[in-house]
Amino acid sequence: MTVAFAFLTGMTLVSALGVVLSRNVVHSALFMSGAFLGVAGFFVMLNAPALAMFQVLIYVGAVTVVILFGIMFTQRPQVRRFRTIINRQIWPGFFAAAGVGAFLCYILVGESWEGARPGNGARSVAVLGRSLLGVDEGVEIFSLLFEAASVLLLVALVAAIVISRRKDEEAGREEPGR
Amino acid sequence: MALEYLEQEPWRFLISSATVIFLVLNIAAVLTLAERKVSAYIQLRYGPNRVGPRGLLQPAADVIKLFLKENVSPGRADRWVFLAAPIAMFLPAAAVWLVIPFGPGMVVADLNVGLVYFFAITSIGALGVIMAGYGSRSNFSLLGALRGAGQMISYEVPLILSLLGVAMLTGSLSMVDIVEYQAGGFWNWIIWPQLPMFLAFFISGLAEVKRIPFDLPEGESEIVGGFMIEYSGMTWALIQAAEFASMAVMSAVAATLFLGGWQPPLPFLDLGVFNWVWLGIKTTLLIFVFQWIRWTLPRLRMDQLMDLGWKVLVPVTILWLFVTAGAMLVV
Numbered sequence: 001m002t003v004a005f006a007f008l009t010g011m012t013l014v015s016a017l018g019v020v021l022s023r024n025v026v027h028s029a030l031f032m033s034g035a036f037l038g039v040a041g042f043f044v045m046l047n048a049p050a051l052a053m054f055q056v057l058i059y060v061g062a063v064t065v066v067i068l069f070g071i072m073f074t075q076r077p078q079v080r081r082f083r084t085i086i087n088r089q090i091w092p093g094f095f096a097a098a099g100v101g102a103f104l105c106y107i108l109v110g111e112s113w114e115g116a117r118p119g120n121g122a123r124s125v126a127v128l129g130r131s132l133l134g135v136d137e138g139v140e141i142f143s144l145l146f147e148a149a150s151v152l153l154l155v156a157l158v159a160a161i162v163i164s165r166r167k168d169e170e171a172g173r174e175e176p177g178r
Numbered sequence: 179m180a181l182e183y184l185e186q187e188p189w190r191f192l193i194s195s196a197t198v199i200f201l202v203l204n205i206a207a208v209l210t211l212a213e214r215k216v217s218a219y220i221q222l223r224y225g226p227n228r229v230g231p232r233g234l235l236q237p238a239a240d241v242i243k244l245f246l247k248e249n250v251s252p253g254r255a256d257r258w259v260f261l262a263a264p265i266a267m268f269l270p271a272a273a274v275w276l277v278i279p280f281g282p283g284m285v286v287a288d289l290n291v292g293l294v295y296f297f298a299i300t301s302i303g304a305l306g307v308i309m310a311g312y313g314s315r316s317n318f319s320l321l322g323a324l325r326g327a328g329q330m331i332s333y334e335v336p337l338i339l340s341l342l343g344v345a346m347l348t349g350s351l352s353m354v355d356i357v358e359y360q361a362g363g364f365w366n367w368i369i370w371p372q373l374p375m376f377l378a379f380f381i382s383g384l385a386e387v388k389r390i391p392f393d394l395p396e397g398e399s400e401i402v403g404g405f406m407i408e409y410s411g412m413t414w415a416l417i418q419a420a421e422f423a424s425m426a427v428m429s430a431v432a433a434t435l436f437l438g439g440w441q442p443p444l445p446f447l448d449l450g451v452f453n454w455v456w457l458g459i460k461t462t463l464l465i466f467v468f469q470w471i472r473w474t475l476p477r478l479r480m481d482q483l484m485d486l487g488w489k490v491l492v493p494v495t496i497l498w499l500f501v502t503a504g505a506m507l508v509v
Contacts, residue, residue, distance in 0.1 A: 026312055030259065033305060053294040061301025062331070068308045069327050072320065123290045123352060125345050 004045060012038030025071050033064040050128065194286040195276060202272045205426045206419035207237040209465070213422075216469040247411035252315060255408065260313035264409070264416035267306030270299045271423035278430050279354050281440045281454040292353040293345060296431060297338050300386060303424065304330040307388075307395060307405050310417070314408035322404020325480070326388060326395030332484060333385040333392075336491035340379040343372045343495075343502045344435050357439035364443040369436040371505070374498045376436045378491045380467075383428040385487065387421065389468060391475040392483060429464035433457060437464075 015038060018031030036059040043052035132142075211226065211233065218225025226233035251260055277292040279285040289295050304327050311323020345351055347368060348359040360367050369376050385392040396404045406417050433439060437460045440453040449455060478486070 024256075026256075026259070030305075030309065049289055050291045050294065053291050053298045057294065057298035057301055060305065061298060061334075065301070065304045065308065065327060065331060068305070068312075069324070069331075072308070072312065072324055123350055123355065125349055125351055128290075128351070 001045075004041075008038050008041040008045065011035075011041070026068065029064055029068050029071060032067075033060045036060045036064065050132075191286065198275045198286060199272050202275060202423045202426070203419065206422040207241060209422040209426065210240060210418065211237050212465070213469060213472075216466065217473050220470070220473045241415070244412055244415040249411040249413060250408075251413075252408050254315045256313040256315060258313075259309050260408075261413065263306050263310035263313055264413045264420065265306075266309055267303060267420035268416050268423065270302045270306070271420050271427055274299050274427045274431065277353050278427075278434055278457075279357050279439060280457055281451060284440075284451075284454060285354055288352060288354050291351045293341055293351040293356075293435075296353075297334070297341075300337070301330075301334055303386070306420070310409070311405040314405070316408055318401045318403070318407050319405050321401050322395045322397065322407070325397075325401075326405060329385055329388070329392065329394060329483060332487045333382040333491075336378050336487060336495050337382040337386055339492065339495035339499065340375045340382065341435065342499055343375045344368055346499075346502055346506065347371065353434055353439075356435055357441060360438040361441050363445050364438065367436065367438040367441075371502070372436065372498070374494055376432070378495050378498075379436070380432060380464075382487070382491060383432060384468065384471065385483070387424040387428055389421075389425060390472040391478050393477060394480060394483060397477065425468055426461065426465060429468065430457065430461045432464055433460035 012035050015031045015034030019028045019035060022028045022031060036055060040052040040055040040060070043049070043055060214236070215225045215233070226236040229235040229239045251257060274296055276286040277289055277295050279288075307326040307330065308323050311319045311321075311326070314320075344356060348356045350356060350359075356368075388395050394404075396406065401407075406414060409417055434457070438456075439460075440457040442448050442453065442456050447456075
């Protein structure tokens with residue numbers, strides 16, 4: 001267990017450092033997938049395989065791939081000098097990161113964790129879905145957030161289609177056959 | 179028994195996953211021969227028949243040849259990404275086997291979210307293709323990788339949608355539970371109530387493993403091999419092994435989810451511990467269908483590919499999802 005923890009921690013930290021310090025944007029994105037995989041490993045260690053699977057599916061399989069897909073269309077993803085990475089926003093960035101970290105530590109230490117038990121989650125899909133949405137426990141806020149997120153995603157989807165749609169005269173010019 | 183500690187947790191997992199990796203490598207080697215033999219018989223030829231009886235030792239000869247070949251990488255290649263890409267392609271294809279039950283109690287990891295595990299691991303495959311295309315620093319490779327990534331992201335959607343019906347019917351995401359649900363004979367298999375979903379899963383599986391008619395990322399006649407153009411020797415062999423292994427894994431998952439997995443087709447054919455034979459037979463049949471399609475159909479155009487995915491498969495799967503839900507409410 002300790003060996004696995006050390007391995008995952010090292011993998012996550014080294015990959016995260018690689019994201020920030022790499023001179024090549026593609027390398028940064030690939031390192032990011034490594035960091036995400038390390039976090040998924042932590043979820044597995046904490047007996048939360050469902051979370052780990054969603055982490056891999058969404059962050060490694062979708063987010064990183066889409067980011068890489070976007071980078072591929074840019075011309076030169078290579079930074080010449082190391083100085084360019086450590087740019088003049090280093091101190092604001094440092095304070096923002098430290099602030100978020102301190103805030104998270106404060107919340108996590110202050111929170112009472114007595115109700116939380118490790119467990120692999122329900123085997124039945126219905127129970128698993130209800131506990132994911134927090135409907136069973138009397139905390140119905142999660143289902144509201146879920147609906148809000150789905151509306152947001154729908155808006156983004158429609159907006160992407162509207163923006164990328166070609167005008168009629170433009171389409172006519174490019175395809176004279178039709 | 180002295181070997182009882184081998185059934186304890188770390189050892190059981192390590193030994194069984196090593197077995198699975200060994201199995202996957204061998205499947206890939208055997209499938210190279212099967213591919214050439216099937217193509218030969220479809221085209222009224224004999225295929226490889228010089229090495230060993232009826233050419234059965236051809237895979238061994240191929241492996242030895244590929245081991246001895248020089249590993250060339252382009253001078254401008256991004257060396258680490260270039261070398262890591264075949265591994266990033268092969269490992270996901272091997273890792274999916276961990277949740278497939280080979281027989282009663284014969285599964286490496288009985289995850290309660292096995293189906294989600296399958297989606298998650300399959301989605302990593304696109305990463306390997308992009309790494310190969312970018313790492314080679316060649317225009318053909320980059321084009322192939324862009325095509326591959328676009329295709330794999332698009333067909334992920336019908337792939338996931340087509341399995342929701344299975345999850346609804348069985349009420350579980352665990353592969354073991356899904357196989358148990360289909361016990362008792364071939365009329366209990368999920369393929370009958372979910373036939374459109376099975377076809378959608380099979381077609382998107384074809385696209386996901388980049389086989390003809392969806393082999394645009396390779397496209398020998400247009401982009402001469404696509405993302406694998408710069409690979410040679412063992413790295414190329416690993417990419418090929420990844421392709422064949424993912425073809426086998428798609429067939430095995432389809433057999434597990436829709437065709438009853440290791441359940442025998444008729445109740446009296448129960449072989450006990452040797453029920454993995456049934457999974458093997460079903461998987462082999464599906465792999466043969468993959469190869470049959472490959473040597474029968476021409477390649478789709480890019481717009482036809484996207485049309486098929488988004489305008490045919492996604493609506494069909496969503497429609498059948500509603501039909502399934504309605505039937506479950508009524509029955």
